[in-house]
Amino acid sequence: MSTTVKNPRGTTRALRGPGGLSVRLDLRAFAVVLALLTAALTAGVLLIGTGDFPVSAGDVLKTLAGNGDAGQEFIVNELRLPRVLVGLLVGAALGLGGALFQAVSRNPLGSPDVLGLGQGATAGALVVIVLMSGSAEQVAGGALVGGLVTGTAIYLLAWKRGVHGYRLVLVGIGVSAIATAVNGYLLTKADLVDASRAVVWMTGSLSGRGWEQVWPLLWLCVVLVPLVLANARGLRMTEMGDDVSNALGVRVERVRLVLMVAAVLLTSAATAAAGPIGFVALTAPQLARRLTRSPGPNLLASLCMGAALLVTADWASQRLFGADQLPVGVVTGVVGGVYLLWLLVTERRAGRI
Numbered sequence: 001m002s003t004t005v006k007n008p009r010g011t012t013r014a015l016r017g018p019g020g021l022s023v024r025l026d027l028r029a030f031a032v033v034l035a036l037l038t039a040a041l042t043a044g045v046l047l048i049g050t051g052d053f054p055v056s057a058g059d060v061l062k063t064l065a066g067n068g069d070a071g072q073e074f075i076v077n078e079l080r081l082p083r084v085l086v087g088l089l090v091g092a093a094l095g096l097g098g099a100l101f102q103a104v105s106r107n108p109l110g111s112p113d114v115l116g117l118g119q120g121a122t123a124g125a126l127v128v129i130v131l132m133s134g135s136a137e138q139v140a141g142g143a144l145v146g147g148l149v150t151g152t153a154i155y156l157l158a159w160k161r162g163v164h165g166y167r168l169v170l171v172g173i174g175v176s177a178i179a180t181a182v183n184g185y186l187l188t189k190a191d192l193v194d195a196s197r198a199v200v201w202m203t204g205s206l207s208g209r210g211w212e213q214v215w216p217l218l219w220l221c222v223v224l225v226p227l228v229l230a231n232a233r234g235l236r237m238t239e240m241g242d243d244v245s246n247a248l249g250v251r252v253e254r255v256r257l258v259l260m261v262a263a264v265l266l267t268s269a270a271t272a273a274a275g276p277i278g279f280v281a282l283t284a285p286q287l288a289r290r291l292t293r294s295p296g297p298n299l300l301a302s303l304c305m306g307a308a309l310l311v312t313a314d315w316a317s318q319r320l321f322g323a324d325q326l327p328v329g330v331v332t333g334v335v336g337g338v339y340l341l342w343l344l345v346t347e348r349r350a351g352r353i
Helices: 029-047 055-066 070-105 116-133 136-158 165-189 192-203 211-230 232-242 240-249 252-274 279-293 301-320 328-351
Strands: 002-007 008-016 024-025
Touching: 008 211, 024 029, 029 192, 029 279, 029 301, 055 070, 070 165, 070 211, 070 232, 070 301, 116 136, 116 165, 116 192, 116 252, 116 301, 136 165, 136 252, 165 192, 165 211, 211 232, 211 252, 211 301, 232 252, 279 301, 279 328, 301 328
Parallel strands: none
Antiparallel strands: 002 008, 008 024
């Protein structure tokens, strides 16, 4: 049995099952999630077919189904598919992590880019590159540790009988400035080879990514995404204020801590896999909310928007500049920087900053 209710933001369907169980389904948000998921997968197929040896979309699908020839099997499954999967997973992790940070801070600027998690992960990677001359796996591990340490520092410094919006953002900006200074110092201490390697990593790129980056990120998402969605209701209720949420039985600080840990892990793992990809975590949740026109964090829509944005940006960079000529982090940085300026102007006109 179902009931459809119209509201100013769209149409919501209430599905009632046995035992009085009911589920609300926002039809517009559901349609947006499906459209974004389709767009992400379509861009992924086009990206697999793009390169020095072009493969048509039909041949890509045929090869993925196991019906391609030996050459197509090697190009599609061994060379290009891992890169696209890393792009989808990194974009999804950044989009979801950005939505969590913005919801917890109740601030559209509360994203990992602004809070300094990317800079912290970069500091961890630079320590491994400059001081240890570590391998690619060790660099990824250093980035993960750097992101976790930075996230922990931000949480502890922002804690004062709870974590609240603008305090979290301001502390994050301060930590970001410190991490940026550390990164600059490490680059000045590096020799030419290590400095060149560090700069390449810092641009953020999907070039050369293989199955060794896919599996850890995939398993992390398999564990964390259901955990985040299970706490989505509590996160949405915290938007009514701590006192109201506590009165309704929501353990506010526990929900925030769990979701912040998940957001830090998602962001740090994404940075470890592909380098610091700028502004996807900032723009994806905002664009998702504008498409769904729904209140709340829009977690699934943000996840799909992040995946679609990153893979589309990588495809556009290859089509416009050739394979691996322009790292995807440069494209997202330019687009995200323009969006950030627009967001700041909008927030200022609204009197919120």
